[in-house]
Amino acid sequence: MTEAKTASWPTPPAPEHMVELRGIVLNYHKLQVLKGVNLAVHKGETVAIIGPSGSGKTTLLRCINYLTQPSGGEVWVGGHLVGQRPVGGRLRPAPDSVLRRHRLDTGMVFQQFNLFRNMNVLDNVTFAPLSTGRGSPGEIRARALQLVERVGLGHKLNAFPNELSGGQQQRIAIARALAMQPKVMLFDEATSALDPELAREVLDVMRELAREGMTMVVVTHEMGFAREVADRVVFMERGEIALQGPPSQVFSDKAPDRIRRFLQH
Amino acid sequence: MMGFPTAMQLFLNGTFQALFLLATSAGVATVIGLVLTGIDVIGPRWVRWIIPTYSWLAQTTPPLILLFLAFYGSSALGWQVAPMLAAFIAFVFFSSAYYYEIFRASFAGIPPGQFEAAKALGVPSGHFVARVVLPQMLRIAASPFVGRTTVLFKETSLASAISTSEIMSVTNGFIYAGGNPLLYVAIAGAIYSTINILLIRLERYLSKRYATI
Numbered sequence: 001m002t003e004a005k006t007a008s009w010p011t012p013p014a015p016e017h018m019v020e021l022r023g024i025v026l027n028y029h030k031l032q033v034l035k036g037v038n039l040a041v042h043k044g045e046t047v048a049i050i051g052p053s054g055s056g057k058t059t060l061l062r063c064i065n066y067l068t069q070p071s072g073g074e075v076w077v078g079g080h081l082v083g084q085r086p087v088g089g090r091l092r093p094a095p096d097s098v099l100r101r102h103r104l105d106t107g108m109v110f111q112q113f114n115l116f117r118n119m120n121v122l123d124n125v126t127f128a129p130l131s132t133g134r135g136s137p138g139e140i141r142a143r144a145l146q147l148v149e150r151v152g153l154g155h156k157l158n159a160f161p162n163e164l165s166g167g168q169q170q171r172i173a174i175a176r177a178l179a180m181q182p183k184v185m186l187f188d189e190a191t192s193a194l195d196p197e198l199a200r201e202v203l204d205v206m207r208e209l210a211r212e213g214m215t216m217v218v219v220t221h222e223m224g225f226a227r228e229v230a231d232r233v234v235f236m237e238r239g240e241i242a243l244q245g246p247p248s249q250v251f252s253d254k255a256p257d258r259i260r261r262f263l264q265h
Numbered sequence: 266m267m268g269f270p271t272a273m274q275l276f277l278n279g280t281f282q283a284l285f286l287l288a289t290s291a292g293v294a295t296v297i298g299l300v301l302t303g304i305d306v307i308g309p310r311w312v313r314w315i316i317p318t319y320s321w322l323a324q325t326t327p328p329l330i331l332l333f334l335a336f337y338g339s340s341a342l343g344w345q346v347a348p349m350l351a352a353f354i355a356f357v358f359f360s361s362a363y364y365y366e367i368f369r370a371s372f373a374g375i376p377p378g379q380f381e382a383a384k385a386l387g388v389p390s391g392h393f394v395a396r397v398v399l400p401q402m403l404r405i406a407a408s409p410f411v412g413r414t415t416v417l418f419k420e421t422s423l424a425s426a427i428s429t430s431e432i433m434s435v436t437n438g439f440i441y442a443g444g445n446p447l448l449y450v451a452i453a454g455a456i457y458s459t460i461n462i463l464l465i466r467l468e469r470y471l472s473k474r475y476a477t478i
């Protein structure tokens with residue numbers, strides 16, 4: 001009896017682990033896209049995920065906030081199990097209302113920005129906190145103004161997304177995610193749709209965020225960013241973590257051949 | 266021959282009847298079209314073929330046949346349905362399908378990444394639909410919606426076939442009574458075009474006003 005209970009009652013991760021992935025498996029039909037990935041991200045740590053196209057980087061990132069539901073394994077964020085909850089001594093998929101609460105701990109930034117097209121900058125940033133009651137309207141507005149200022153767009157409060165450059169839209173998307181006061185920020189190729197010049201202004205915001213101690217998981221093709229900003233680089237290959245370590249190690253001449261080959265192009 | 270004031274009164278009344286038929290049937294059909302879109306998007310699987318089948322039927326059957334079905338069909342079944350009510354039922358039946366198609370297409374036109382963004386932010390779906398999905402849908406739908414509504418307004422003339430007293434019935438009345446057909450048809454035509462031009466103008470104005478979306 002007690003044994004059955006401990007078996008279905010996973011133990012929470014160590015408190016310094018802001019994100020912990022345990023044995024994440026994901027199958028699309030016959031294709032196994034993630035093959036039991038384990039990864040722990042510490043509080044305040046910035047982890048860069050790199051690897052060839054199709055290796056499962058996006059899929060892994062989306063498992064962290066359950067935009068993609070893993071076929072197996074556990075996702076822990078901020079000490080809470082995500083997407084599952086105990087029902088009658090067993091873990092069951094959480095209903096939408098619960099999942100929505102779980103997602104409050106994570107903010108996500110997408111390659112295509114995905115701003116709400118019918119809302120101006122201020123409304124984009126305040127909409128989610130207002131509709132989920134993250135503070136009083138006054139507080140939410142004050143925080144939004146501060147965030148928009150911080151990403152350098154204080155003069156664009158009333159602009160609509162189609163009046164902004166890609167780089168500006170992405171910075172607003174970051175502010176929008178931060179307005180929910182998440183514990184972790186997830187970035188999926190946040191600069192891939194941008195010209196180098198515009199990418200730089202977004203990377204600067206991300207760098208600043210990392211410096212201020214935000215926990216970040218960053219899927220990126222920007223090796224310069226991974227090298228300079230990440231505390232740890234995770235190299236994925238065919239649904240598995242092939243190698244991870246500090247940038248100095250992953251980007252060194254002594255890294256395994258296939259990583260050096262990947263980095264060469 | 267009737268005097269000018271009476272003739273004008275009859276035409277005014279006919280216009281009022283036609284507009285009333287248009288407003289009620291377009292209003293109800295809009296709501297049904299939106300509900301069908303909602304069901305189609307989030308409803309159970311089996312409705313996924315019922316709605317398109319209904320829509321196809323409603324759009325391919327000539328409106329006049331639907332009108333006769335509603336009017337003579339109901340009296341054959343023993344219900345006395347007033348001509349206006351029969352027209353209303355027939356118009357709602359087929360325009361719901363057209364409006365559904367318009368809303369369905371405009372829903373599909375919303376850039377999809379926003380759905381994921383809202384999910385990731387933990388926004389409740391009701392708020393998201395009310396504040397993001399519907400406004401964008403209506404913006405995309407505005408022009409085809411008004412286009413279809415102007416057609417519907419012209420189709421109200423078909424209701425003259427079941428002796429309502431809208432514009433075309435009034436016109437027929439004058440012609441049968443020996444009036445100059447060209448004159449009365451021209452008057453009717455002018456009424457339809459004027460009102461449709463106003464509808465289109467209104468859409469242009471609103472589209473410009475909300476152009477940033």
Ligand SMILES: Nc1ncnc2c1ncn2[C@@H]1O[C@H](COP(=O)(O)OP(=O)(O)OP(=O)(O)O)[C@@H](O)[C@H]1O
Pocket residue numbers: 028033051052053054055056057058059060
């Ligand atoms: N919805 C899906 N249905 C089926 N297969 C999918 C789906 N999403 C991803 N895949 C497959 O899963 C694998 C991993 O995809 P993923 O997008 O995670 O790769 P990635 O590392 O992010 O690649 P990229 O660098 O090109 O963005 C690929 O083989 C992809 O084809």
Ligand SMILES: [Mg+2]
Pocket residue numbers: 057058059189
């Ligand atoms: Mg990807």
